[in-house]
Amino acid sequence: MTINVYSQKLKVITVDKTEVDVNILDESTKKRLINQFDGKQDNSIRKKWTSRTFTLSDGRVIVEFYDKQAALIDNLIKFEQLKEVRFTKNKIDFLKKNISYKIELGFEQGKSLIETERPKRLNNLKSEIPEHLDFEVYELNSSQILFMDNSKNNKAAIIYENLKTLASDNSDILEQLYGFEDDEILMKKLAQGDALMDYEPNEHLIYPKYIKDVIKNHQLSPIENRVYVANDFYGNLYQSENGYYVLIDEVNQKNGAGNKMLILTLRIYETLQEVRNAQARYEEFKNESIISEHFYQKISDKYGNKFPEYINQLVESLPSILNFDKEQLTFDSTGIALIDEALLWNGDNYELFDSWFPPVLAYYGQLYILNKKDGQWTTTYDKENKVWIPQIILRDKTSAFDMFDFYKDLSEGPIPLQWAGDFDGTKKKMRSNRRKNSH
DSSP, X not given: OOOOOOSXXXXXXXXXXXXXXEEEEOHHHHXXXXXXXXXXXXXXXXXXXXXXXXXXXXXXXXXXXXTSOEEEESOHHHHHHTXXXXXXXXXXXXXXXXXXXXEEEOHHHHHHHHHHHOXXXXXXXXXXXXXXXXXXXXXXXXXXXXXXXXXXXXXXXXXXXXXXXHHHHOHHHHHHHHOOSSTTHHHHHHHTTOOOTTBSSOEEEEOGGGHHHHHHHTTEEEEEEEEOSSTTOOEEEEEETTSOEEEEEXXXXXXXXXXSOSSEEEEEESSHHHHHHHHHHHHHHTTOOOOOOOTTHHHHHHHGGGGGXXXXXXXXXXXXXXXXXXXXXXXXXXXXXXXXXXXHHHTTXXXXXXXXXXXXXXXXXXXXXXXXXXXXXXXXXXXXXXXXXXXXXXXXXXXXXXXXXXXXXXXXXXXXXXXXXXXTSHHHHHHHHHHHHHO
16 A cells, blocks of 8 residues: 655755655655565665665655655656755754755856846845855745855855745854844734744743733633643643644742743644643653763763774764765765765754764764874873763874864754864864963
8 A cells, every 4th residue: 555644745846947746754654665665775876965765666766864754756757857956954943854955056057047037136134244245035936045145255056945944054044034133023923823833842932911812813722721841830721723732831820930920931732642742751850850961971981991992883883873875984075074964964863962973073083083194092081070081182292173162063063074173273273363362
């Protein structure tokens, strides 16, 4: 029986306006389809910036991503029509991490598109420092977004599915789209009946004065009182006529300011089961205290001062953790670009961080040593925190890069490894200049 339930449908519009419908599959559906239709991995058509490509017995094509989700495409012809399309995963931390796409054009091709299509320019999106970073944003007739980077040393043109995908790629656009000057803007949207379904987690602070309008405009009916899902404050659960559930902190309850809450938390759930899951998590962890530990505590506990002896083993585990084929693992610009891309796809899975960080550290250290032809692994003992910290020490007895910066940068969200590891010494130079200026 053909599986017809997909987690997301995506309509891709190519440069020549061809429309290709793509079904986004979760991991379990992908596996069932590959088994059901005798899927064969075909590396000859592996799509760049994706994990694997499979052909099915009925002619369909599955493109697997690094996070183990996949795209289902009707046939090889439509697959070829997506040749210029690069699938991406939106990574804005407070929004849903849906799969989208972008099409990287030549700069002149972008200019030509503007001349022929005369798209609407979005003048509200502009650079604050055009002398260093200059760009223009257009809305095409297809509702796609054309981003023109006019910077002197970085001219580029990219078509994005929508503004969210552009904002996911560009921090300046992100700030302009979501950096609200009015700190009550989301409260007002909620009061007007907007369920903000793209927010994740969908929970927001709201003043009590808005609750009456929230109940009215979301068409809420009360179904349960004194519901706990976080901290020691309880809420009242409502069901919307639109099908979702809204949990709003009870105003009249004891808190640090007295017996009346001055600001409330409002949470929106798509199903009642999501509410029950949140209640169960609260009950499971409500008595646990917050534990603070050293960045390298887990690595120290597992490997001690023997971390350098596990380098090869850790590196070899990286393909299975980040979901790419082991023959793709290389210690060069191609290999590091692949790992950077895989980390972008897996960066929203915080539970996976402790699995991939040690192998990524081992990989980057080896890449540094091989390409710089300098440095060797060692460990140093931090007596104050009682942890062993891996280090790469250079011939001049200095560290190749700051291990704490490396951990912090990657734990806060994937960034290019060469930057996290200070491959060109930029961070070291900046710290040195700050020290000089301080004197």
